[in-house]
Amino acid sequence: MEKSVIELFAGVGGFRVGLNDVREFDSENGIAIENRDWNFRWFNQWEPSTKIQDAYQCYKKRFNIEESTNENNPNYWLNKDVSTVPLEVIPNHSLLVGGFPCQDYSVARSLSGEKGIEGKKGVLFWEIIRILKSKNTPFVLLENVDRLLKSPAKQRGRDFGIMLRTFHDLNYNVEWRVINAAEYGFAQRRRRVFIFAWKNNLKYANNINENNEQDVLGFITHKSLFARSFPVNLAEFKLTPLNNSFKNYKDTVEMTATYAAKFKKSGIMLNGKIYTQDYEPLYNGDKTTLRQILVDDNKLDNYNLTEAQIKSMKAAKGKKKVLRNHPTGGEYNYSEGAMAFPDNLDLPGRTMLTSESSLNRSTHVIEDPHSHKLRFITEVEAERMQGFPDNWTDTEMSARRRYFMMGNALVTNIINTLENELSKIIINE
Template sequence: MKKLRVAELFAGVGGFRLGLENTNNNLFEITWANQWEPSTKAQHAFECYTHHFKTGIHSNEDIAEVTDEEMASTSADIVVGGFPCQDYSVARSLNGELGISGKKGVLFWEIARFIQNTYPKYLILENVDRLLKSPSKQRGRDFGVMLSTLNELGYDVEWRVINAAEYGNAQRRRRVFIFGYRRNMSYAESLTSFSDDDIIFKEGLYAKQFPVESKPNKNRINKTELSHDIVNVSDTFQFQFWNSGIMRDGQITTIDTTPIKETPVTLGEILEENYDKKYVITGDKLEKFKYLRGSKKIERVTPTGHKYYYTEGGMSETDALDLPGRTMLTSEGSVNRSTHIVKTNNEIRQLTPVEAERLNGFPDNWTDMLPERRRFFMMGNALVIPIITRIGNRIEEIEQEFEEDETQLELF
């Protein structure tokens, strides 16, 4: 069967690529990847990516500087990427063109530009789950703008917030995964016989790969229709998105679904038996961690002289080994409240870089060519690889079931 050519945006250290290269039928071929970290001379993520992957074109430049011609030359069948969640408000300039506010908000528009230049069959995008609620003063606007954009580009979209630990993984990491497919494909046509509810609960990509209970949680179902004026969406759209949903031809259904949980890997299962003693915590450093993880009620004073109390609930001194790990942040490994602390062999210690990699499903020592602090940072930014593999496996099944004759597909 013909390979699916993949363009990987915001590639990081290669989590998307590893996930797709682990699928059952090895149908994905990453032919072009872009990774560029602004405001830093050292390009550590790109260094790691190019160390491991030797095929395909590797681009290390600002995605905004990549030309339309280079994008089009990738001939991508699928565009994938995890992109920063920032501000996605839209404005219309005096000449009628669209613009955005928010410095890093441009990154989604670069995805849209890539889609316009390649018109891929599929999209897989990943982001933090708060995307569905942002911004706080106009809940749901940012995601509404994205859906409106993809709708106008000719794509139907499914999304699901997935907690990796609920589907058998070692980390309690919640992310929203967005699956788009061209509306003129046979696959999209096959779904027209199903209701939105059927797709969310049984027939959609996420329902098949990440099963959920057959009834909404607390009867939470919302429906709406998007305006075809993206500026109007940006200015007025406000909507409660739940953790699962579908948009077809601008019609949105979103449902609060309950996952059918699988037995997770526990934190204790991914720990190394032999670890460097430099990760053991004692003395003043241990006391600092105890303070950071303890409950607090601290009096503070504003610049105007107003007094108030900052409070913080306590957490256990060490992380439970019989549960999956907590969400790993980019600050992992530093002295702060969110860093994982474990007790093994009667020693209290931090995680090792290898254990951080295992929490995301990476091979051991995947980042060992990088400075240690950056190894933790990269894993705090990474996704959980087996989630991508499951998504890829379903796309392979779709390809086998609905083998498209590309010459019969009209460009949108």
């Protein structure tokens, strides 16, 4: 089977950077140097809230993409709302990848504010399904915030259960794993859920007997894509079946009202049977710290904080307990623990958000090793935290937008680590 890919909600190309091991780009023309042979046949990137499509322009420049003015050409649809793209122009492919946007699952929002899969951007999951139905895609690799497994707050696990049921109805098996990039040696403590789905009539599906729990356990701890790429401590891994099966529901509409389940950090669905379990990572290598990804430059005065900014950031990162009004009525105490200020350079960075570099509790502030002054991280340091080549986003976008792009991106090192086993799986078909 050819290693052909389409990338949805592509951003600045994180999946492509990871799969094709992009570590640099040609300084003369700005085009990425791709070191592997994944054939990206099509991508789609469209941001409805902005006139200037910075992410799309960055992807187009780095991967030397030519637009088209012909509606029958797939490249005409690269920067259009994916829901408007005619299915017939999307090329056939063996792998669909995407970090589908679910604004409602943002780690920056409170659980009580979630709308779940019915939220404004959550509906884009159904665009993935629309394409899978039409193209009969063999393999799917998706990324999302780990809160997806617990959404919505009043009906934990409903949304992910609906997703699994939808995949099952299309004859897919699914494995998922919440991966903290720092726990496997990378420069950011960023937890994301990765979802790998495959058609149940493929050779890969024959590696496991879903009717034998020991075989299922052996697969998910030794043989699966995630197991071979990101080992787990087997002493802490005891796979258990999930009793609340979606098979008891006629369809996903019926599930919406009452379905709930406790999905743990890892799991697998095989022909509708679900097993789930927490795990401890098994990694004995070196960790990558903030200190190791800093730019070696003693002329970074533009990033230094003023005294007023230092005071504001100290207050934002300090311990607090505030009385607030609940949207549904009444009052409650909102509390936050203190955060390190400045950030510890000998630890991996915290999860980077789209608000990076602003006066925000989540923003990284470090003591510069050269000047010993407090400063924000640079745009290049933000790119390094996500595993992108230096100056990847230095196209025509503003500094603020460059930080935004990195806050929206995935840790490309995760995809790079998955690539070897993923390649074997697809080639074997």
